[in-house]
Amino acid sequence: MSSMKKRAELTNVIGMAQAQYAYTIDDGDFYDWPNFFADDCFYQITSADNFAQGLQAGLMWLDSKAMLHDRILSLLEANVYERHSYRHILGQPNISSIDGDEVESETSFMVARITREGPTDLFATGRYVDRYKVAENDAKIMKRIVVLDSSYIDTLLGFPL
Amino acid sequence: MSSMKKRAELTNVIGMAQAQYAYTIDDGDFYDWPNFFADDCFYQITSADNFAQGLQAGLMWLDSKAMLHDRILSLLEANVYERHSYRHILGQPNISSIDGDEVESETSFMVARITREGPTDLFATGRYVDRYKVAENDAKIMKRIVVLDSSYIDTLLGFPL
Amino acid sequence: MSSMKKRAELTNVIGMAQAQYAYTIDDGDFYDWPNFFADDCFYQITSADNFAQGLQAGLMWLDSKAMLHDRILSLLEANVYERHSYRHILGQPNISSIDGDEVESETSFMVARITREGPTDLFATGRYVDRYKVAENDAKIMKRIVVLDSSYIDTLLGFPL
Numbered sequence: 001m002s003s004m005k006k007r008a009e010l011t012n013v014i015g016m017a018q019a020q021y022a023y024t025i026d027d028g029d030f031y032d033w034p035n036f037f038a039d040d041c042f043y044q045i046t047s048a049d050n051f052a053q054g055l056q057a058g059l060m061w062l063d064s065k066a067m068l069h070d071r072i073l074s075l076l077e078a079n080v081y082e083r084h085s086y087r088h089i090l091g092q093p094n095i096s097s098i099d100g101d102e103v104e105s106e107t108s109f110m111v112a113r114i115t116r117e118g119p120t121d122l123f124a125t126g127r128y129v130d131r132y133k134v135a136e137n138d139a140k141i142m143k144r145i146v147v148l149d150s151s152y153i154d155t156l157l158g159f160p161l
Numbered sequence: 162m163s164s165m166k167k168r169a170e171l172t173n174v175i176g177m178a179q180a181q182y183a184y185t186i187d188d189g190d191f192y193d194w195p196n197f198f199a200d201d202c203f204y205q206i207t208s209a210d211n212f213a214q215g216l217q218a219g220l221m222w223l224d225s226k227a228m229l230h231d232r233i234l235s236l237l238e239a240n241v242y243e244r245h246s247y248r249h250i251l252g253q254p255n256i257s258s259i260d261g262d263e264v265e266s267e268t269s270f271m272v273a274r275i276t277r278e279g280p281t282d283l284f285a286t287g288r289y290v291d292r293y294k295v296a297e298n299d300a301k302i303m304k305r306i307v308v309l310d311s312s313y314i315d316t317l318l319g320f321p322l
Numbered sequence: 323m324s325s326m327k328k329r330a331e332l333t334n335v336i337g338m339a340q341a342q343y344a345y346t347i348d349d350g351d352f353y354d355w356p357n358f359f360a361d362d363c364f365y366q367i368t369s370a371d372n373f374a375q376g377l378q379a380g381l382m383w384l385d386s387k388a389m390l391h392d393r394i395l396s397l398l399e400a401n402v403y404e405r406h407s408y409r410h411i412l413g414q415p416n417i418s419s420i421d422g423d424e425v426e427s428e429t430s431f432m433v434a435r436i437t438r439e440g441p442t443d444l445f446a447t448g449r450y451v452d453r454y455k456v457a458e459n460d461a462k463i464m465k466r467i468v469v470l471d472s473s474y475i476d477t478l479l480g481f482p483l
Contacts, residue, residue: 004459008334010170011341019172019253023267027288028364037381048407085209085310087286089252089271091411092341106345108433112271112286114310120283121443125409125434137165148438149407173330180333180414184428188449246471248411248447250432252476273447275471281444284454298326 001144007095008102014028014093015134017139018107022088025160034068035097038133041065045161047151048126060159075159085113086123088159093130102142103132104153111158123158125149168256171192171264175293178300179268183249187322191237194321195229199294199301201255202226206322208312209287221320236320246285247319249280254291264293265305274320284319286310329417332425336415336454339461344410346352349480354367355482356390360455360462364388369473370448380468386451397481398481408445408480409434415452424464426453433480445480447471 017036024032037043046058062068091108098104106127113123131143146161185193198204207219217257223229229258252269259265267288274284307322339358347355359365366381384390413430420426428449435445453465468483 002458004335007338008331009169011334011338012172013165014166015253016172019255022252022269023198023255028271036362087269087271087288087310089250089269089411090258091344092253092337093343094338094345103470106349106424108197108344108348108409110271110409110432112283112310114286116315119313120286122444123432125436127409131391134209138259141424149409150442155443170330173333174326176414177329177333177416180416185415186414187430188428245330248430248432248449248471250411250430253414261330270441272433273444275447280474281447281472283444297324 006098010098010134014095014103014105014107014130015141017132017141018090018093019126022090026088028085030072030160033072034065036141037045037065037068037144038142039065041068041141042143043054043068043146044144045146045148045159047148051129051145051147051150053062072160087114088161090128099112099132103134103139105132106119107132109161111161113158124153125156125160134136165172166261166292171195171256171259171295172254174295174300175264175266176258177250177289178302179254179289182225183251191233194233195226197302198226198229199303200222200226202229202302204229204256204302204307206307206309208309210302210312212290212306212308219306233321246275248275249322251289254293264295264300266293270287270322272322274319284309285314285322287322292306326374332420332456333415334415335427335456335461336417337453340412340415340450340479344379348408348410354480355365355394356387358463359387359390359394359466361387362391363463364465365463365468366466367468367470367481371453371473373451373467373469380467384434392481399436401408406438407436409436410483411418412450423456425456425461427452427454431483435480446475446483448483 021036044058045060045063089110093105093107095105108127111124114120126148129145132139172213182197202298204223205219206221212285228283249272254266256266269288272285293300343358365384366380367382410430415427415429417427432447433446436442448470452465454461
C-alpha cells in the first residue's frame with residue numbers, strides 16, 4: 001500500500017472516531033465520553049502559550065480512564081440543571097506520524113456556546129494534539145492534549161472538550 | 162468488506178453529498194436545493210428542545226420534493242434583492258445506522274451570516290439528523306431534520322439550512 | 323474505477339492537503355506556506371462581490387511561488403511581535419471538475435481571530451476556489467482564489483488565508 005493510501009485510510013478512521021466523539025459530547029450520552037480513550041490514557045487541557053513553552057501545568061490533567069470517569073460523573077452531578085449546550089465543529093485530522101498502530105494527529109476545532117435565552121457565541125477555538133491506537137474496527141485515544149488558542153476561557157464550563 | 166471499511170466508504174459518500182449541498186445553498190444555484198432530496202422526502206426545521214421532547218411542531222415542515230420546490234421559489238421571489246449571505250461549515254457525518262441502502266447519520270453545522278455593511282456573526286448552530294438513500298453514484302436525502310441548538314433564531318432569514 | 327470512487331479518492335487527497343495547509347498557517351511553520359503551491363501558481367484574495375462580477379482587482383494578487391515567498395517573508399519581518407493568532411476550520415472540498423491530474427474544487431472556511439487579552443471572534447468566512455495538480459503522493463495548488471464573503475475585512479491582518 002502506498003504511503004498516500006495508508007495516510008488516507010488512517011485519516012478516514014480517525015476522522016470517523018472524531019465525529020463520533022463530537023456527537024457524544026454535543027448530542028449523545030455524556031457518560032460515554034471516557035469510552036473513546038484507552039484504559040491507560042492521558043488527557044490534558046492547556047493553553048497555546050503554555051503548550052508552546054512546554055509547560056506541564058494545564059487547566060486540567062487526567063491520566064487514566066478511571067479519572068476521566070470520575071471527572072465526568074462529578075461534572076454531571078454538579079451541573080445537571082444549568083448546563084449550556086455546546087456545538088463542536090472539527091476540521092479534518094492532520095496526521096503527523098505513523099508508527100505501527102500508533103498514529104499522531106492534530107485536529108482544529110471551534111466550539112460555539114448556546115445560552116438558553118441569549119445569543120450563540122464562539123466559546124473556544126484550538127486543536128487536539130492526539131495519539132491514537134488504531135485497530136481494525138476501532139481507534140482509541142491514548143493521549144489527547146486540548147490546546148486552547150486563548151488563555152481567557154472558563155474551561156470548566158465547556159468541559160469536556 | 163469489513164464493517165469499518167463499509168462505514169468509511171459510506172462516510173465518504175455522504176460527506177461528498179453534504180459538501181455539494183453546502184456549496185449549492187451558499188455559492189451555487191439555489192434552485193438546485195430540492196434536487197438533493199428523494200421525490201418522497203421529508204424536511205423539517207425544529208429546535209433542540211422540541212426535538213428532545215419528541216414534539217412534532219417545528220419551524221418548518223415540508224413533506225415532498227414538490228413542496229421544497231414551492232418553498233424555494235416563494236423565497237426567491239420575496240427576497241431576491243435583500244438576501245444576506247450565509248456560510249455553512251459542516252462536520253463529518255456520524256453514521257448511526259446502516260440498513261441496506263438506507264443510511265442514518267448526524268452532522269453538526271455552524272452557519273455564519275454576512276451582512277452587507279456590518280460584521281459577520283455566528284447565525285446558527287445545530288445538526289442534521291438524516292436518512293439517506295445511497296446508490297452507486299449518488300446519495301439522496303429521504304429525511305432531514307434540521308435541529309437548531311437555539312430556539313431564538315429567525316429561521317426564515319437563513320432558509321434553506 | 324467508477325466516477326464515484328474516483329471522486330471519493332480525490333476528495334480524500336485534496337482534503338488531506340487542505341488539512342495540512344490549515345495546520346501550517348495556524349500552528350506550524352509559516353515559512354512552509356509557499357510549499358503548498360506549484361512553482362507556476364496563482365494566488366488571489368478577493369471579495370465575493372468582485373468575484374461574482376468577474377473583476378480582476380482583488381485585495382492581493384501573487385502569480386508565482388517566488389512572490390509567495392517574498393510576501394510571507396515581508397509579513398514575518400513586519401509583524402513578528404504583534405501577530406494575533408487565527409484558527410481556520412475548513413469544510414470538505416467539493417470537486418467541480420476533474421481533467422486528468424488537474425482537479426478543481428471549492429472549499430468553505432471560517433476563520434476565528436484570537437486576540438491576546440480579548441475575546442475570540444469570527445474574523446472571516448469564505449471559500450477557496452482552487453485548481454490542484456494531483457500526483458501519486460501529493461497535491462499542489464496551481465491556483466487559489468480566496469473569495470471572502472464580506473468586503474469589510476482587513477485582510478492584511480489575517481494573511482495568509
